[in-house]
Amino acid sequence: MKSSRVQRLKKAEKLTADGWSEKNGMKDFEPSxxxxxxxxxxxxxYRNLRKAFPDVPFTVVNQTDAHGPAPFxxxxxxxxxxxxxxxTRHKGDFLKKCPGSDGQLCCNYFVVNFASNCPMDCSYCYLQEYLGQNPALKVFSNVGDLIEETDRLLSRHRRFLFRIGTGEITDSLALDPYIGFSxxxxxxxxxxxNALLELKTKSDRIEGLLGLDSKERVVVSWSMNPQKVxxxxxxxxxxxxxxxxxxRHCQEAGYKLGFHFDPIVEYxxxxxxxxxxxxxxxAAVDHRRIAWLSMGVLRNTLGLKRIMRERFPSTxxxxxxxxLCADGKMRYFQPLRVSMYRKMLGWIREASPTVFVYLCMxxxxxxxxxxxxxxTCEKELGNRLVAYE
Ligand code: SF4
Structure with missing residues (x-):
């Protein structure tokens, strides 16, 4: 039976009340x-999904159009x-340069989209607008093509060090225990x-990573906010x-870490x-194992605000x-942003004078x-980032 978002949120609330180990609603993710x-x-x-969800109905269809199945x-x-x-199979290129934002400094990052949409549901998530017409939760089955395409790019440019992330239009790890992508x-x-892979997440689904030897070529990073947010x-x-x-477990297993203080919310x-x-x-991790930290304040568009008011009226x-900024995004007034970033940077520097910190968008x-x-340019920022690897 189809479980609606409201049911899932209620389930998450119930689990939260039950205790620490079951607090994460994602532990119970089960598609209808x-x-x-x-x-x-x-x-x-496909094999991993079969194993993970023996009781969920699987329907094989001849073709899914670009928007997935008919919306609910x-x-x-x-x-x-x-x-x-x-x-479904991904048609077209997997890899692309991170689109960044007009007029803002970009960190020369590449993204590879292995999935689209996310099983979690943050109120400020830009996917609500970006994937509004195409909301199906999709995972792309042709991982072999993804690896071949990446291999071709890396082999062609051996003197360039690539930072490649998978968390642009999905969470990098939330589905990992079910699909085994990592x-x-x-x-x-x-x-x-000549590459660093970044797996960016708000989940704690790292179990698939712990037995793998990343040889320091993989950064596992978390978007962090205070528990109140x-x-x-x-x-x-x-x-x-x-x-x-x-x-901490990823650090112990030999991964480098990243943290993204994004979005920083003012209240x-x-x-x-x-x-x-x-x-x-x-206090919890070794700052020498942190590859990078980023900071970015809350930003949205008029369209996203409209959606947020409908979907999360009490946020x-x-x-x-x-x-409104030059790139069409709305942010806090610049003096307030600068003051927030300076305070954050001061607290970070008290703990670690050397960790690499950059601003996002x-x-x-x-x-x-x-x-x-x-x-001076995106290339310089990209170089500074990889200089820390
Ligand atoms: S975890 Fe990221 S991708 Fe998923 S809903 Fe939250 S902001 Fe969106």
């Missing part, structure tokens, strides 16, 4: 149905799209002399403690919560004043005010 495009049955991901006739097609999983790609990246605006994600424990008393968050992270993240002007310098 799995739709398989004919031809995907030979994929290791529901008041919340985006939320309900997350409850049905589609396994066990397909980590061994490949472990052998690449997680409780209010990041439904179905892992708690702060769970993310931190997972990070009365935010300084106390964010300072404590930074201190707890640095408080819409209450702060925001201004901010202008050179903001960079200068926060760090006293701005990279």
């Amino acid at each position: 149905e799995i739709i398989v495009e004919a031809g995907s049955e030979g994929s290791p991901l 006739a529901s008041q919340d097609p985006f939320g309900d799209g997350k409850t049905r999983l589609v396994l 066990s397909e790609v980590v061994p490949f990246f472990a052998e690449q002399p 997680i409780d209010a605006d990041e439904p179905l994600t892992a708690s702060f403690e769970e993310r931190l424990t997972a990070a 009365p008393g935010w300084e106390v919560d964010y300072r404590e968050m930074v201190e707890r992270i640095f 408080r993240v819409l209450s702060g004043e925001q201004v 901010e202008s050179k002007e903001v960079w200068r005010q926060v760090f006293g310098f701005a990279p």
Whole structure:
């Protein structure tokens, strides 16, 4: 039977009340149905899904169109799209340059999309607008093509060090225990002399990573927020403690770590919560194993705000004043952003004077005010990032 988003959120609340080990709603992710495009049955991901979900109905269809199966006739097609999983071949290129944002400094990052949409449901998630017409939760079965394409790119440019991430239009790890994607790609990246793979997540589903030898070519990174923000605006994600424990386990298993303080949300008393968050992270992990930290304040568009009001009417993240920036995104007023970044940077520097920190989707002007310098171009920022590897 199809479980609606509301049912899933209720389930997550119930689990939260039950205790630490079951706190993460993602531990109970179970799609109502799995739709398989004919031809995907030979994929290791299909076999893994079969094993993970023996009681879920699988329907093989001859062709899924670009938008996946017909959307649910529901008041919340985006939320309900997350409850049905589609396994299909990816047509076209897997790899692309991170689109960044007009006029903002970009960190020269490549993204590889192995899936689309995410089983978690953050109130501010830009996918609600970006995938609004295409909300099906999709996983791409042709991982072999993804690896071949990446191999071709890396082999052609051996003198360039690539940073490649998988968390642009999905969470890198939330589905991993069910599809086993990491066990397909980590061994490949472990052998690449000129690439770092970043797996970015708000889950704690690292079990598939722990037995693999990444040979220091894989960075596992967490988007971090104080528990107050997680409780209010990041439904179905892992708690702060769970993310931190997972990070520690990954560090022990030989992975490099990353942390993204993004989105930083301003509210009365935010300084106390964010300072404590930074201190707890640095007390728990070895700062010398952190490849990079990023900071970015909450940003959205007018369209996303409209969707958030409908889907999350009680969210408080819409209450702060925001201004329209040159790239069409709304952010806090620049002096407030600069002040927030400086405070965050100060707390980070108290814990680690050397860890590499960068800003996500901010202008050179903001960079200068926060760090006293701005990279001259995207290439320089990319080089600074990989210089830390
Ligand atoms: S974890 Fe990331 S991709 Fe998933 S809902 Fe939250 S913001 Fe969106």
